[in-house]
Amino acid sequence: MAGAGREEMGMEVMKPLIEEEDSDGISDEEHENTFLPVKTHYQLDNEEGITFIQTLTHLLKGNIGTGLLGLPLAIKNAGIVVGPISLVFIGVISVHCMHILVRCSHSLCQRMRKSSLGYSDTVSCAMEAGPLSALQKRASWGRYIVDFFLVITQLGFCGVYVVFLAENVKQVHEGFLESKIAPMNVSATGSSSEKRNTDLRIYMLCFLPFLVLLVFIRDLKTLSLLSLLANLSMAVSLVIIYQYIVRDLADPRKLPPVVGWKKYPLFFGTAVFAFEGIGVVLPLENRMKDSSRFPQALNIGMAIVMALYISLATLGYMRFGDEVKGSITLNLPQDKWLYQSVKILYSFGIFVTYSIQFYVPAEILAPVVTSRVRQKWKLLSELVVRALLVCSTCAVAVLIPRLDLVISFVGAVSSSTLGLILPPLIEILTFYKENLSLLTIFKDVFIAVIGFVGFLTGTYVTVEEIIYPASTVLANATGSFPADVNATDLVVGLK
Numbered sequence: 001m002a003g004a005g006r007e008e009m010g011m012e013v014m015k016p017l018i019e020e021e022d023s024d025g026i027s028d029e030e031h032e033n034t035f036l037p038v039k040t041h042y043q044l045d046n047e048e049g050i051t052f053i054q055t056l057t058h059l060l061k062g063n064i065g066t067g068l069l070g071l072p073l074a075i076k077n078a079g080i081v082v083g084p085i086s087l088v089f090i091g092v093i094s095v096h097c098m099h100i101l102v103r104c105s106h107s108l109c110q111r112m113r114k115s116s117l118g119y120s121d122t123v124s125c126a127m128e129a130g131p132l133s134a135l136q137k138r139a140s141w142g143r144y145i146v147d148f149f150l151v152i153t154q155l156g157f158c159g160v161y162v163v164f165l166a167e168n169v170k171q172v173h174e175g176f177l178e179s180k181i182a183p184m185n186v187s188a189t190g191s192s193s194e195k196r197n198t199d200l201r202i203y204m205l206c207f208l209p210f211l212v213l214l215v216f217i218r219d220l221k222t223l224s225l226l227s228l229l230a231n232l233s234m235a236v237s238l239v240i241i242y243q244y245i246v247r248d249l250a251d252p253r254k255l256p257p258v259v260g261w262k263k264y265p266l267f268f269g270t271a272v273f274a275f276e277g278i279g280v281v282l283p284l285e286n287r288m289k290d291s292s293r294f295p296q297a298l299n300i301g302m303a304i305v306m307a308l309y310i311s312l313a314t315l316g317y318m319r320f321g322d323e324v325k326g327s328i329t330l331n332l333p334q335d336k337w338l339y340q341s342v343k344i345l346y347s348f349g350i351f352v353t354y355s356i357q358f359y360v361p362a363e364i365l366a367p368v369v370t371s372r373v374r375q376k377w378k379l380l381s382e383l384v385v386r387a388l389l390v391c392s393t394c395a396v397a398v399l400i401p402r403l404d405l406v407i408s409f410v411g412a413v414s415s416s417t418l419g420l421i422l423p424p425l426i427e428i429l430t431f432y433k434e435n436l437s438l439l440t441i442f443k444d445v446f447i448a449v450i451g452f453v454g455f456l457t458g459t460y461v462t463v464e465e466i467i468y469p470a471s472t473v474l475a476n477a478t479g480s481f482p483a484d485v486n487a488t489d490l491v492v493g494l495k
Contacts, residue, residue: 049289052297058284059277059301061231064308065157066164066350067274069327070407071309072316074270076324081257082264084314087271091306093447094275097423098298101278102285104423104430116286119279119418120146123426130429146422149414150279151361155393156410157276158357161350162211162397163406166203168329168343173203175334201398208394214355215362215386230352233345240342241328242312245319252318262461266408269458273411274309278419279360326403362386405462412458420451 050058075083105117108125117125123142127135285294316328325331329346332339366385370378400406424444428436 050284050287051289052293055284055288055294055297056301058280059297060304062277062280062284063275063302063305064234065274065276065353066160066327066403067270067276067407067411068309068312069164069329069346070270070404071274071313072320072324072328073326073404074267074274075313075317076322077259077263077270078267079258080252080255080314080317082259083267083317084310086267087310087313088306090268090271091275091302091309093450094272094278094419095298095302095306097419097447098278098281098302099295100423100427101281102294102298104426105282105285107430116282118282118286120144120150122282123422126426126429131432135429146418147364149417151364153276153279153410153414153418154357154360155389156396156406156414158354158390158393159396159400160403160406160410161354161357162204162207162394163401163403164327164350165207165347166200166397166401167327167403168347169207170200170203171330171334172340172343175340200401204394204397204401208390210351211354211394212387212390214351215358215390216383217355218382226352227356230349234349237329237342237346237349238308238312240338241332242315244332244339245312245315245328247319249315249318250321255318255321265412265454265457265461266404266465268454269408269411269416269462270404271411272415272419272454272458273407275305275419276415277305278423326407358386358389361389365389400466402466405466408458409462409466412455412462416451416455416458421448421455424448 071087075087077083078086101119101122104126105122108122108129109115109117111129112125114121114125120143123146124139127142128139130136281298285291288294288297312328316331317324320328320331323331329343332342334340362385366382369385370382373381397406400409424447428441428444
């Protein structure tokens with residue numbers, strides 16, 4: 001789901017997102033001559049537009065992924081009471097920011113006489129239309145900033161996928177193959193953890209050549225059948241996960257309602273990472289046949305997403321408590337084929353998703369290199385760039401082999417910028433001439449501050465845990481809450 005079946009979205013939605021880059025070399029005068037009437041923004045050709053149901057499906061695909069499986073751990077980092085409430089709060093703000101982005105895009109389209117705008121062009125036009133001359137002169141910077149964070153976000157997703165694949169395939173291999181030769185000694189948890197720490201990077205490197213070959217498929221239509229199968233496999237996996245976790249739920253009164261503030265930034269990063277779909281909102285709206293119904297589709301789609309997030313996050317934490325890991329699939333039994341199949345099915349979906357998520361950064365960065373080489377070397381140079389980008393995502397996974405930290409870091413750095421910081425600032429720049437109320441300005445500043453504080457604290461705490469894992473473990477061991485005492489279980493489980 002996470003994009004696992006984003007083949008359609010890749011061709012119909014994400015490609016227009018990339019086509020913004022192709023317009024950078026066109027002068028403003030040429031743009032003026034090629035603009036379509038504003039009304040075409042609201043009604044596309046029937047052969048190109050996507051229906052209400054397709055739009056709803058793409059919204060679900062764009063938001064449901066590995067971030068969903070990491071939310072039970074996020075609840076652990078916030079508390080059984082504070083966690084779900086904060087998740088609702090972040091979800092409502094994220095959806096509101098999506099609506100802000102769509103509304104600003106419409107207004108700027110009318111003002112600039114453009115047919116449609118993507119995220120990066122919306123930021124650029126908002127800076128150009130804003131009240132500050134310093135921003136007007138540097139309007140093009142807005143496009144580069146969004147593109148930079150889009151690249152970081154998408155490559156970050158790919159890095160998360162490498163860790164996810166390695167973790168789940170490793171568990172399947174240990175559970176079904178190694179156990180037949182040497183049954184696992186449950187009491188020998190220390191040696192098992194040490195071995196897991198060593199072996200995990202080997203699994204990542206084993207996936208590297210297959211991922212490189214996968215991204216050499218430049219036409220996403222080739223992945224259409226795989227994408228369909230990936231969607232189905234991930235949907236079946238979620239059903240099996242739900243039926244397992246609801247069987248033996250702990251009394252929520254035995255779980256800490258609030259966890260220390262030092263862990264909360266990790267929750268924030270994971271939660272923002274989960275609401276990963278703001279990058280596809282404008283491409284979807286621009287491709288919809290009747291874009292006037294897009295707000296309705298957005299509300300329905302995100303309501304389903306939030307219900308899924310809150311239920312799985314809360315139930316998952318209640319089921320596994322302090323033992324919950326970076327992905328809830330890692331908590332499933334290793335001695336039963338049904339739950340091992342969940343890891344295989346979801347891993348297959350994530351493997352296919354890798355190429356879809358890789359599409360955006362490859363299409364942004366590859367032309368920078370291919371435009372500087374001769375025609376006969378263009379294909380080879382593009383393949384080299386793609387291979388190096390895959391190696392970079394694998395290198396990040398090898399250096400940071402903890403799924404929870406990679407998710408939290410990407411969420412704090414990129415997702416908070418694209419999803420929480422930029423949209424409210426765009427609204428102020430776009431509508432400042434229309435006598436914005438003080439309440440609206442306060443609301444926008446409040447959301448941007450939340451995003452910025454989350455950006456700083458989430459990045460700091462995540463980097464601290466990456467660089468000083470030993471000191472973090474020692475600090476957690478002396479925590480006052482029972483959840484903090486066992487916080488290092490995640491470190492053992494993921495290594």
